[in-house]
Amino acid sequence: MNLQQKIRSWGWIYPTAILCLYGFFANCRPAEPFLTPYLVGPKNISEEVVTNYLFPIWTYSYLALLFPVFLLTDFLRYKPLIMLQGAALVSNYCLLCFSDSLAAMTALQVNYAVVTSTEVAYFSSIYCLVPPERYQQATGYLRAAMLIGYTFGATLSQLLVSLVGTSLFHINAITLGTVSVSLLVSLAIPMPRRGMFFKGAEAGEEAEEQASGSEVEKGGCCQGSLVAGVGVVSQMWAALREGYGSGRVVCWSLWWALATSGYTQVFNYVQLMWDHVEPSSTAAIYNGGVEAVCTLVGAAAAFGVGHVRVSWSRWGELCLGVFSAVGAGAVFLMAFSSSIWLCYAGYVLFKASYMLLITITTFQIAANLSMECYALTFGINTFVALVLQTVITAIIVDESALGLDIVTQFIVYGSYYTAISTVFFIRGLYTACRHHCRPTHPTPHKEVLSSQRL
Template sequence: MPEGYGALWYLCILGFFKEFRPSESFLTQYLVGSWKKLTQEEVNQEIYPIGTYSTLVLLIVVFLITDVVCYKPIIIVHSLAGVACYCLITFGTSKDFVQAAEVFYGLFLASEVAYSTYMYASCEKDLYQKVTSYTRIALQTGRLVSGSVAQFLISCNVLDLHELNYLSLTGLGIAALFGCMLPSTSKSLYFHRIGSEKVDSAVETPSNSNYSAPPNASATEDILLSTEYLEAVRYNPKKEDYVISNTDNEDYEQLSGFQKIWSDFLHAYSNMYIVKWSIWWALTNCGYLQVTAYIQNLWQDTVELTKEPLYNGAASATYTILSIVASWTVGQLQFDFDGKKSQWLLSICASLSGGLLLLLALSKYLHFQYIAYGIFKIFYQVSMIFANSEVAKSLTRDSHGLVFGFNTFIALILQSLLTVTVAGKGGFQLSTRLQFLVYGGYYIAIGCGFGLIAIANSIQGCHQTIRNVPTGE
């Protein structure tokens, strides 16, 4: 890495503080409380949808320029967008300020991609695993400390919800400072390739059988989790997958940056196995992002009925621990999917997730909702580990960031359509509980779709087997 390991430590500190946002665990309660005096309907229909739409639009811009400017400027913008968001939330005096804050939050989420890509552009391939490990620990620790501190301070009446915003602002300000201190990198994947770097960083077939490809560069906190899932999974690439002629390499290097992007895009999505897993990836991420965006609304709806205290901070900290355990556990497993197994897995995970969301929508017990949501997150994490690793194993070019970035873009398009339909102005504007019934049905529909594909393939396989059985004389 540039300047030795200094950049890695700056990146880890930045990662910790950008995830240290204690007030985020109680954002809905803050907005509908005495500080902002918004209604649940306003938060549901006029505030949160803006964040979704902004992320979609700004992701396109960020995706196009991140590689061109070599990451660091976007990392700084990422933290500054968070600062602007919380300044507007904290000091704003009307709904318009909160809506403007959601635009900056969309920029904050969209620019997350630069953090993931910088750390791989600024180190050698043999350091990927170490860099991944350290930065992942920093991110998860930031989330864990954030949730724990928020719950402790609220439960002990040390700070109120408004005062928690100052802690979030402090964390994001420190993150911006360390973003400025990051060493610049002069290389990137498409527009600033250096020396002998070729189209396929895996052309030099690793001698280590435990080689791990670099993870995807995804946007948003929850999409960033997908980045981490891929990091936990090792696989053994086949040597023949990486044989690319010198002529092909030379032709590729003559292309412009945008031509290289288009070439890698066509190369990746001409593989139907990648397309299948990418469809699953986009559909599942769409639903997951929508659920996580509105889960606080559901909890708030429940406590208004039961008058229980919220434990969102404790829940957030617990989910972080579960995320670490689930990622590590599945990362230790050896698995080899064929088409039929993967389709059944996708069907079962989606159907169970849909069932949990239906229970969430119907339940009026806060603690049960916390538990059900935690199980839902585990299902998501496990299925995404498999999806990310299967896609990565099938890529024969170093285009992980491109593929997962495009899949993220499709997921955000679907999420925006879902938001317009069920929550936003101009749609059905459903109540929070009805929304979660829709999300449960959405996941069950995904499960049924992949289940039907699995059944059709099984029937086709049986017919093929029967035809291949030799008949007696």
């Protein structure tokens, strides 16, 4: 029995369960909410070096790796890249546990870029392992597993730090154990027979058939490879045209790229802001608890929006503008507050508003696209967001440029989100007024469908 027959006999449950198990352990990282206190404290690295030197290295490395990893993911059919992610996580926490040099911490940032760039393999693999009618259900399970893993890890670390007084070294050792389990689980993930663009064995067979039917026998293999390569490029180009052929998809994708770059900057540097407002004294910090609360609040917001009936074609852009303004206010609250609790509250509000909007955006983009188009659109949106983030990092954060302090950085991020909210609020008002002044008369079926996309 070949792999495809085995997958059919297992149904969709086995690959979904294995990927969920991997997602749980890979995201159950108790040490992550305390990374900055660990670097600044036990590792004895200054806050300025962490802010203006170490963290920018991750951004630059991520940008360099994302596109080639995206292509390799489909070509190698997902599983090797997921295993690579698991191995990179293990090596990361080995470095954190057993090395103190700045060079090792620099290598860690490059290594972490491998982890983040290979996330596309995890998110996309499910669509080559389950039937299309199970896409939505399997996707929900995968995201739930990641959420539960992250929340469990953050809660566990906070309890260990606050109630037991566990050292940050031992928190990192525990994390090394959980990510090691994820590496072992990745070995059991089925290998898809074909990718979305690179069809694997099937493409090879088709190419051989075309080559064998040719009058010219010499060079038949090269001709088959050329045909397969042209087919991949043509499929990607068709998916690209379909993905960005709609003005609405372009608008949602623009918000995705702009907002995600700002969100990632805030997420990466918020621990430094917390450490600035209240310098770390292990027993008095609640980073893990705050991250757990953020995840739960954000998940509740994302879940709640799935039960809201809204004509997103009319009100979607206005919604992006309003909640982006909420995010901007939350960032300014963190920047100007001298209370750690207000800073925590601002972060919860910021992350919840982003998770709400990114959920809406994801569904709106995916609603009218095939899965191949969605995967490519997701990759391009992520790449554009990363390019913007790299520009921000190079100008604002990098010590070779402005090298701004953490408070000034957050003022810039708040201003950035204010600009995003202004653009989309004005655009949203225009769209809403246009619908009001020139009402359309869609068929009842389409209207109901658009309101129930989420």
